[in-house]
Amino acid sequence: MALLDKALVVFSGGQDSTTCLHWALKQFKEIRALSFDYNQRHKIELEAARTICQNLKIPHHILDFSLFSQIGGNALTDTMPIEGTQKSLPNTFVPGRNLMFLTAAAAYAYSYGINHLVTGVCQTDFSGYPDCRDDTIKALQVAINLGMDSQFVIHTPLMWLNKAESVKLALEVGAMDSLAYSHTCYEGVFPPCGVCPACILRSKGFSEAGILDPLQKRVSLCV
């Protein structure tokens, strides 16, 4: 397939968006990465994003989204569910956060003449995050294109993959070296804690795919 033109990858520095970054490198002639600083509990994720983009020589921009702390710092914080994996959501969680991120990404892409957006959202995350589901993303694409008189396509290469399938895709698109630097752990530490829900989910994915997590290899080299 001929390479498409330019894409902007919404890039958190986590496992999924790192896989998407490499997927995009295979699909597009030119890519940029955009991260959001929303006072997330751990800056280590943004540092991972920066390191991975530097290694790959991909232009990377971090947008200040502290806006969320103005919305999320009050009632929302108090009404947060605290059981299950929800426990580890940052306390600035805002409903529809991905709607805001993708709309801001579209405005940013517009200014660079970029028509393709890539995001690692995944339908399997739907229970906790309705803004990750396929219907939401497709409705948002329509709203954005009407609202900006634009022709964005929002690509979601991981939408229907489980974690093991994501890992296999990561291998296929050559993301393993970058995944060594990606951040997943809810505790925000390196080496990762290994016991939080995020670490367990990551570990399960690699294990089911029968692939060694390059992050573990890096741990064994660095610690």
Add this chain to the structure above:
Amino acid sequence: MALLDKALVVFSGGQDSTTCLHWALKQFKEIRALSFDYNQRHKIELEAARTICQNLKIPHHILDFSLFSQIGGNALTDTMPIEGTQKSLPNTFVPGRNLMFLTAAAAYAYSYGINHLVTGVCQTDFSGYPDCRDDTIKALQVAINLGMDSQFVIHTPLMWLNKAESVKLALEVGAMDSLAYSHTCYEGVFPPCGVCPACILRSKGFSEAGILDPLQKRVSLCV
């Protein structure tokens, strides 16, 4: 008609949203107003919003949206059309700005258990601002509700009105006292310059409706 429950009014302090604020006072039991500080050229608009809400004893919040200056401060600024009324757009203009505002408003409303959003967008503004058109707003409502698992209704009382009809609606909903404090002039001055495209449009609306602009009355009292 029985009054609906609670609404959040997206409130700039301009003529249209002031009319909407009073429209909402007639429709809902309880309202809040939300403004956005996006480094707009003239703070006088936000001051107008604050004064009007204080006079009406309506809870009012100003969200810091300086985020836009990070997106709009570069390429977008350079590609701005400079002819016609577009000349007076602030240099932080971002495509799809209303998409962001309404999505942030929905997140804010969510935290207060508010299901109704009111905005003064108008289809007649479509040429310059595709995010003001009816199709955009309806698509956005769907995207927001899917993305937040919510049931927001976005009300747009001015969508199909011309300026003279808006003025008549303002009279009908008792907005005249507030309109004396609303801000319109692109020059950001009081008394308004009277010759910029915004002043001329406002003046034309009142004149066609056969109603004296209360802002003019205030000017004659204050200057």
